[in-house]
Amino acid sequence: MAQPSVSPTPILKDELDIVIPTIRNLDFLEMWRPFFQQYHLIIVQDGDPTKVIKVPEGYDYELYNRNDINKILGPKASCISFKDSACRCFGYMVSKKKYIFTIDDDCFVAKDPSGKDINALEQHIKNLLTPSTPFFYNTLYDPYREGADFVRGYPFSLREGVPTAVSHGLWLNIPDYDAPTQLVKPLERNARYVDAVLTIPKGTLFPMCGMNLAFNRELIGPAMYFGLMGDGQPIGRYDDMWAGWCTKVICDHLGLGVKTGLPYIWHSKASNPFVNLKKEYKGIYWQEELIPFFQAATLSKECTTVQKCYIELSKQVKAKLGKVDEYFIKLADAMVTWIEAWDELNPSGDSAELLPNGSKK
Amino acid sequence: MAQVSIKDNEVDVVIGVLHADMTSFMEEWRPVFSRFHLIIIKDPDLKDELRIPEGFNLHVYTKSDIERVVRPSSASLLLSGYSCRYFGYLVSQKKYIISIDDDCIPARDSDGNLVDVVTQHVTNLTTPATPFFFNTLYDPYRKGADFVRGYPFSLRSGVTCALSCGLWLNLADYDAPTQALKPGQRNSRYVDAVLTVPAKVMMPVSGINIGFDREMVGPALLPALRLAREGNLRWETVEDIWCGMCLKVVCDHLRLGVKSGLPYVWRKERGDAIESLQKEWEGVKLMEEVVPFFQSVRLSRAAVTAEDCVVEIAEAVKQRLGPLDPVFARAAQAMVDWVKLWKVVRTQSPPSVA
DSSP states (O other): OOOOOOSOOOOOTTTEEEEEEESSOOTTHHHHHHHHTTSEEEEEEOSOTTSOOOOOTTOEEEEEOHHHHHHHHGGGGGGSOBSSGGGGHHHHHHOOSSEEEEEOTTEEOOBOTTSOBOOHHHHHHHHHHSOBOTTSOOTTSOTTSTTOOOOTTOOGGGTTOBOEEEEEEEEEESOOOOHHHHHHOTTOOBOOOOOOEEEOOTTOOOOOOTTEEEEEHHHHGGGOOOOSOBTTSSOOSOHHHHHHHHHHHHHHHHTOEEEEEEEEEEEOOOOOHHHHHHHHHHHHHHHHHHHHHHHHOOOOTTOOSHHHHHHHHHHHIIIIITTTOTHHHHHHHHHHHHHHHHHHHSOTTSSOOBOTTSOBO | OOOOOOOGGGEEEEEEEOSSBOHHHHHHHHHHHTTSEEEEEEOTTOOSOOBOOSSOEEEEEOHHHHHHHOSSHHHHTTSSGGGGHHHHHHHOOSSEEEEEOTTEEEOBOTTSOBOOHHHHHHHHHHSOBOTTSOOTTSOTTSTTOOOOTTOOGGGTTOBOEEEEEEEEEESOOOOHHHHHHSTTOOBOOOOOOEEEOOTTOOOOOOTTEEEEEHHHHGGGSOOOOOOTTOOSSGGGOOHHHHHHHHHHHHHHHHTOEEEEEEEEEEEOOOSOHHHHHHSOOHHHHHHHHHHHHHHHOOOOTTOOSHHHHHHHHHHHIIIIIGGGOHHHHHHHHHHHHHHHHHHHHHHSSSOSOO
């Protein structure tokens, strides 16, 4: 039986880092102050490292520009994208916290239907601290939410759920559409507040957007590599998609859960659809190969840690997707470099060995 | 996407009646139901005369109709209680069937408007489903929504939706233990979403508020799993859960879609969960066997219709679940009999009923 927590949500002040990639400025943090100020920020500054990015007063933060990334990772810095928000995953790697929340610098506080400001971070924490239910779909959505439960017919043996590794939030106002859709519907705005959180079932893939995302870094961190995008790469705007597909395959294998739905943020900026089209166009036809690849991907039972899963996945990427384009050979190598860099910066203790059913050894 | 225009003559609303006085039920639903043809099935165990207000286009079927049509006659025993509605599915000649429990009334949405359950179910059924990849903005065919970035273009035409599972405000469809533990819990959360339940994912389909495409999957909605002490409260049944899982397997195999979410109905207070607890937890125990079975059952490529699929599932039930409990062996037989009956009734058109 789901026992919803009636006690207040823990703030996790010292257990959570907020990772923000930016190339412009961090003015948006002023609006988030009531919700973010207690937390430590990791700013990953993309683009020109000589530009000074001002962080609003009162925030505790560390900031990394390209020079810092090169210094810290040395030759392994090649796996971190340049001129693309994919560089944010560097923040995940250097964090020492258990949880990460990442948000784009054009995302603001949204209001719920009653007009109240939405504390997105609090909702992500609730999502991460309550179990997921990937093995059987609950028609009343997240059974651990207050006011909800498992419905009739839901097997009792599945009601404990599994640990939640990822909480994927949504966006009001400018929806996360691809370039062709943006071109066809430039005026469409997402005005529908769907008051639900739900677990994405095992075996089902989804498009993971990095604009409003939280995850348990200890459970799944090494899988959150946002790939090779941007400068010098043939593709952009697929960083979070790539991370999401890898993450979901690994979560399914390790018995971890992925939730989607609340919280909403207000996405204010619609990027230029023509620029987007140029970045995405290879992705649009490559994804036709990528999806069947990920849908069919299986990992051996020897893959008991996220790193082992990820390395095995990288081998499959090289073997099967290398034929689609040599970009994937480069990407597969970068995936390995990422894990090497991760392990160097996070020596043993941070990669807890997980049994396939999700319980820590 | 395109607004759906409902062809009223393509829809039958089927109500299985467990309470003779239908006056308040029908009056509450009048604004929604008056356009459509209704098939009313009186629970054969109900002794009192039905009281139905005027002004509806409907057909009433009773015990004598069931006994005349259903063969073998033992199968007619399965059509009592909530399962009497399956007789309505059998005799309907429409493409879409909407079925609501007779203790539900229309709900209101967040703006206070009456929810037209029939229109929403038919909208769900006449727009594609997207079972092969999850869309994070839910149903992409709803106005104001679309497929998100990263959704493969080859999957954007979707598949036919064969089943639409609605939800319930007020008394949600919980089992007896859950409701007994939380006697005051009422569902007040109106979730403004419809979504496709992904392929290969099993779910509990509640019969309280559903719509389906009878032409595509009609035979797969069947009365089969009857509990020894099945009663007239949903807490005391699992027949819809069983049939829903068969249906999901059939849809997954035939590449049809299942949607869940809107529309809501308002489910009235009825019964005592604690009293229902005193009956056997038979249904709860059976689910533990039933779910792994349905998650693993595989159908052959030769199964190309809903009937073929049901027959194969029945065989698998007989082989794998039959040995565990006689209720499964009976369910398997009931499924086979139902498919045969469905074929017989289809060939006698119109079916020989009053």
